Amino acid sequence: METAANKPRWALRALVGAGAVALIFAAGLGVQAGFVEYVQRIILLAGINVILAVGLNLINGTTGQFSIGHAGFMAVGAYAAAFTGVHLAPHVAAALGAGGVADAVTFNLALLVGALLAGATGVLVGLPSLRLKGDYLAIVTLGFGEIIRILLNNAQFLGAATGYSGDSAAGLPTYTSFFWVYFWVLVVVGLVRNVTFSQTGRSLIAIREDEIAAEAMATPTTRLKVLAFTLSAATAGIAGGLFAHMQSGIRPEDFKFDKSIDMIVMIIVGGLGSISGAAIGGIFVAVTLELMRDLQQYRLVLYALLLIVIMLVRPEGLLGSRELGLAFFRRAQKKPGAT
Amino acid sequence: MTLLALDRVDKVFGGLRALRAVSFEVAPKSIFGLIGPNGAGKTTLFNVITGVYRPDGGHVRFDGSELGGLAPARIAELGVARTFQNIRLFRAMTVEENVMVAGHKLQRSGVLSAIFRTTSHANDESALTKRARELLAVLGLNEHAEDVAGSLPYGSQRRLEIARALMLGPKLLLLDEPAAGMNSAEARELERQIRFLRDELGVTIVLVEHNMSVVMSVCERIHVVDHGETIAEGTPAEIKVHPRVLAAYLGQETTADPPGEDAP
Amino acid sequence: MSEFFQQIINGLSLGSIYALIALGYTMVYGILKLINFAHGEVFMMGAYSGYFLASGLGVERYTASGGSFPLGLAFVVLVGAMLASALLGVTIEALAYRPVRSAPRLTPLITAIGASLFLQNAAMLLFTPNPRPYPPILREVRFTVGGVIVTNIKLAIFVVAIALMVGLHQFVQRTWTGRAMRALSMNMDAARLMGIDVNATIRATFAIGSALAAAGGILFGLDQITINPLMGVLTGLKAFVAAVLGGIGNIPGAVVGGLLIGLAEQLTAGYVSPDYRDAITFLILVVILVLKPEGLLGVVRQEKV
Numbered sequence: 001m002e003t004a005a006n007k008p009r010w011a012l013r014a015l016v017g018a019g020a021v022a023l024i025f026a027a028g029l030g031v032q033a034g035f036v037e038y039v040q041r042i043i044l045l046a047g048i049n050v051i052l053a054v055g056l057n058l059i060n061g062t063t064g065q066f067s068i069g070h071a072g073f074m075a076v077g078a079y080a081a082a083f084t085g086v087h088l089a090p091h092v093a094a095a096l097g098a099g100g101v102a103d104a105v106t107f108n109l110a111l112l113v114g115a116l117l118a119g120a121t122g123v124l125v126g127l128p129s130l131r132l133k134g135d136y137l138a139i140v141t142l143g144f145g146e147i148i149r150i151l152l153n154n155a156q157f158l159g160a161a162t163g164y165s166g167d168s169a170a171g172l173p174t175y176t177s178f179f180w181v182y183f184w185v186l187v188v189v190g191l192v193r194n195v196t197f198s199q200t201g202r203s204l205i206a207i208r209e210d211e212i213a214a215e216a217m218a219t220p221t222t223r224l225k226v227l228a229f230t231l232s233a234a235t236a237g238i239a240g241g242l243f244a245h246m247q248s249g250i251r252p253e254d255f256k257f258d259k260s261i262d263m264i265v266m267i268i269v270g271g272l273g274s275i276s277g278a279a280i281g282g283i284f285v286a287v288t289l290e291l292m293r294d295l296q297q298y299r300l301v302l303y304a305l306l307l308i309v310i311m312l313v314r315p316e317g318l319l320g321s322r323e324l325g326l327a328f329f330r331r332a333q334k335k336p337g338a339t
Numbered sequence: 340m341t342l343l344a345l346d347r348v349d350k351v352f353g354g355l356r357a358l359r360a361v362s363f364e365v366a367p368k369s370i371f372g373l374i375g376p377n378g379a380g381k382t383t384l385f386n387v388i389t390g391v392y393r394p395d396g397g398h399v400r401f402d403g404s405e406l407g408g409l410a411p412a413r414i415a416e417l418g419v420a421r422t423f424q425n426i427r428l429f430r431a432m433t434v435e436e437n438v439m440v441a442g443h444k445l446q447r448s449g450v451l452s453a454i455f456r457t458t459s460h461a462n463d464e465s466a467l468t469k470r471a472r473e474l475l476a477v478l479g480l481n482e483h484a485e486d487v488a489g490s491l492p493y494g495s496q497r498r499l500e501i502a503r504a505l506m507l508g509p510k511l512l513l514l515d516e517p518a519a520g521m522n523s524a525e526a527r528e529l530e531r532q533i534r535f536l537r538d539e540l541g542v543t544i545v546l547v548e549h550n551m552s553v554v555m556s557v558c559e560r561i562h563v564v565d566h567g568e569t570i571a572e573g574t575p576a577e578i579k580v581h582p583r584v585l586a587a588y589l590g591q592e593t594t595a596d597p598p599g600e601d602a603p
Numbered sequence: 604m605s606e607f608f609q610q611i612i613n614g615l616s617l618g619s620i621y622a623l624i625a626l627g628y629t630m631v632y633g634i635l636k637l638i639n640f641a642h643g644e645v646f647m648m649g650a651y652s653g654y655f656l657a658s659g660l661g662v663e664r665y666t667a668s669g670g671s672f673p674l675g676l677a678f679v680v681l682v683g684a685m686l687a688s689a690l691l692g693v694t695i696e697a698l699a700y701r702p703v704r705s706a707p708r709l710t711p712l713i714t715a716i717g718a719s720l721f722l723q724n725a726a727m728l729l730f731t732p733n734p735r736p737y738p739p740i741l742r743e744v745r746f747t748v749g750g751v752i753v754t755n756i757k758l759a760i761f762v763v764a765i766a767l768m769v770g771l772h773q774f775v776q777r778t779w780t781g782r783a784m785r786a787l788s789m790n791m792d793a794a795r796l797m798g799i800d801v802n803a804t805i806r807a808t809f810a811i812g813s814a815l816a817a818a819g820g821i822l823f824g825l826d827q828i829t830i831n832p833l834m835g836v837l838t839g840l841k842a843f844v845a846a847v848l849g850g851i852g853n854i855p856g857a858v859v860g861g862l863l864i865g866l867a868e869q870l871t872a873g874y875v876s877p878d879y880r881d882a883i884t885f886l887i888l889v890v891i892l893v894l895k896p897e898g899l900l901g902v903v904r905q906e907k908v
Contacts, residue, residue, distance in 0.1 A: 064709075066709060066712065068716070128889065128892075128893040129889075129892075129893075132892055132896060134708045134709070134712070135632075135636070135637070135638045135708070135712060136847075136892060136896065138638070138712060139638065139843065139847070139888065139892075140888065140889060140892050142840070143840075143844075143885040143888045143889055144885070144889065146840075146881070146882075146885050147882055147885045147886065147889075150878075150879070150881060150882045150885075151882075153878070154878050154879070257836075261716070261720060264713070264716065268713060272709075297724045297727050297728050298724075298728075300720055300723075300724040301720075301721060301724045301725060301728070303717075303720065304717045304718070304719075304720035304721035304724060305717070305721060306717075307713050307714065307716060307717030307720070308698075308699055308714050308717035308718060308721070310713075311703060311706075311710045311711075311713050311714045311717070312702050312703065312714070315703075315706065315710050
């Protein structure tokens with residue numbers, strides 16, 4: 001439909017996209033040169049957290065369906081990506097020759113498989129659960145998160161409790177780099193933003209604001225809730241895949257309820273319903289995680305108090321459901337073709 | 340020719356019989372009133388018609404389809420729109436966005452188009468915005484289009500609910516106490532708007548209302564319920580003097596004579 | 604066959620402890636429609652209170668010389684821990700729940716999670732994360748009945764649990780506060796209009812539920828031999844599932860649910876695999892919420908539009 005009019009539009013987008021990618025690449029070089037290992041790790045974790053937070057915010061914040069077991073989806077993505085990567089790598093290397101290109105292809109294919117599987121798990125969990133309201137939904141998602149972890153704990157072919165580190169003694173290949181993390185941050189944030197600022201997004205917010213009224217206005221609430229849930233599960237899967245390839249191995253321990261709590265803190269601090277808020281929350285958690293690495297108990301006490309105090313004093317978090325530079329987003333939404 | 344027909348509808352909640360064999364027919368393009376004292380079951384009737392509650396007995400027929408047992412979203416798709424007694428707006432969204440949410444009929448593209456920001460997505464957004472603004476104009480809410488819905492004065496919120504319901508392009512519009520909290524001038528304006536909706540947009544209207552001057556002024560037929568049962572149906576003139584209706588509202592048997600010794 | 608009865612006995616005793624904890628969840632949810640996430644930690648704190656009280660009363664001295672801890676002192680430990688937990692429960696309510704009682708449902712859910720997290724980690728800092736052996740407030744005596752091993756501790760669990768549950772039932776049915784609790788769970792506004800002191804009744808609910816959980820904590824410690832700061836997490840969750848299974852807000856339901864979950868867990872551990880003993884509870888949770896969310900003894904509630 002109107003392909004002639006589409007060409008300049010898509011050409012412009014390709015250009016902007018290429019520019020963004022180049023920028024990320026340059027930034028990556030800068031970070032590698034300018035910061036110590038320790039800080040680099042924080043920056044990578046921050047990016048992964050942004051993906052987690054922005055994705056979780058879609059279902060918890062925008063749609064108002066509170067899920068507290070998301071670590072399970074991250075686990076599915078991590079394991080699926082790791083397993084796929086290990087088994088795919090030799091085939092890709094055979095086809096494209098060993099080296100950076102083959103690695104990039106393997107990695108991204110693995111990430112996509114992780115996202116797909118995590119998303120599928122999201123559908124499985126979401127379909128029965130999303131009929132439930134509020135507290136019940138929260139508990140069921142918690143239960144599912146634990147079930148996933150217990151299953152992984154007992155899955156021998158994935159290393160069970162000792163964890164999965166691929167086939168070689170060196171562990172999982174460390175594909176994760178600044179470039180790939182922030183490339184996927186761009187993709188996920190763009191995806192979530194485009195969904196949020198559309199009729200779909202409006203419908204999701206309507207479900208949050210008043211589900212009964214939304215239904216009365218012909219909104220397909222169940223379908224949309226499952227959609228939002230699945231998307232947020234898939235993005236958690238991407239984050240999981242990125243996380244897995246930052247270290248030599250992954251264990252079910254890495255995806256305990258604690259991880260789900262981290263994700264909740266991210267979106268509460270930033271403000272439920274705000275994409276930029278979620279990003280800020282993600283960065284906050286990454287920074288505190290690394291800075292308080294040796295003081296785990298204190299970090300969790302801090303998070304606990306933060307959750308309570310924020311709810312008592314400023315429940316809308318940092319940004320509420322506003323965005324940084326909201327005016328920019330709104331204008332872009334109103335004028336079609338302005339992108 | 341009937342657009343909406345209720346045929347001996349029952350609704351029971353635990354031990355309470357909220358509706359007992361209620362039947363009435365609404366002709367297309369008419370304005371039909373549903374009145375009765377508080378707790379009579381009027382909103383329950385709306386909830387049964389729109390699928391929020393499932394009827395425990397009887398049938399609800401609309402435009403050739405049986406509505407009983409259908410989901411509310413499906414019933415809305417078929418052309419039945421409503422407003423709520425306790426306003427249910429999407430408070431955090433703007434006035435315009437509230438109306439746009441109901442625009443599913445105007446939408447051709449889906450979430451994938453939204454993700455990739457295709458032309459069809461942009462076209463849909465235009466169409467939604469345009470139609471929303473038209474409806475806001477009809478209800479006199481243009482200047483508030485970008486305001487947050489929760490910040491609107493009460494009367495404007497009620498009108499916004501109507502605009503939102505109209506966005507569905509419905510054949511039947513159920514208004515639940517639209518005149519609540521309005522003064523005379525606003526009520527007169529509402530009457531004008533209701534007639535406009537029927538005359539210009541061809542919408543059939545069923546009105547639950549306590550403001551008798553509005554009811555008597557716009558309704559062509561009125562159905563009266565009390566304690567979940569039908570007690571009368573007729574034209575405004577007939578209902579005004581109907582002894583059972585007067586008894587239900589005033590709580591004692593009265594005749595059609597002007598108030599005498601028994602007047603409160 | 605005797606193995607089967609062994610599992611049944613073990614399952615019922617475990618289930619009795621779950622029931623004691625589940626009662627607290629169900630009573631609070633019945634009134635406030637709130638999942639008291641921190642309840643598992645109250646259970647844990649009850650166990651630790653018992654630990655420190657027993658140590659303070661010199662349990663080592665008695666048992667070192669081969670004797671046993673006097674029953675009277677054991678009783679003091681139980682009551683003391685129940686009082687301490689009651690106080691803790693009331694404090695949590697005042698700090699984390701009451702200020703947000705009128706907020707949208709999500710807010711108290713988050714403060715509940717926060718309270719739970721806080722107590723877990725505070726306990727880890729105060730008591731160290733290492734498991735501690737539980738003081739032998741009751742010295743274990745085993746006897747075998749028809750091939751089934753029964754200990755006096757298991758008997759104590761049954762006796763204490765039944766006594767407390769009967770006591771609760773009498774309280775809820777016969778006393779003013781008990782009736783107020785029931786009224787509040789049916790219609791808070793009407794109860795308030797009838798002159799019931801809502802805040803005091805809610806406080807009492809938390810106090811009683813917490814006391815029961817503390818009793819459960821001590822019994823758990825005696826049965827499972829060790830305690831650790833995170834013991835409330837999994838056990839609390841399972842007890843919550845028990846409350847949901849029986850019908851959240853329904854007191855007999857909590858008891859039925861507790862016993863069923865205890866049995867299911869023990870039978871799964873015995874006949875399927877010990878690795879899946881925790882998973883079965885979550886599976887039951889999913890199944891009951893999908894098939895009959897109001898629980899076995901619960902009643903469907905229609906939402907008013």
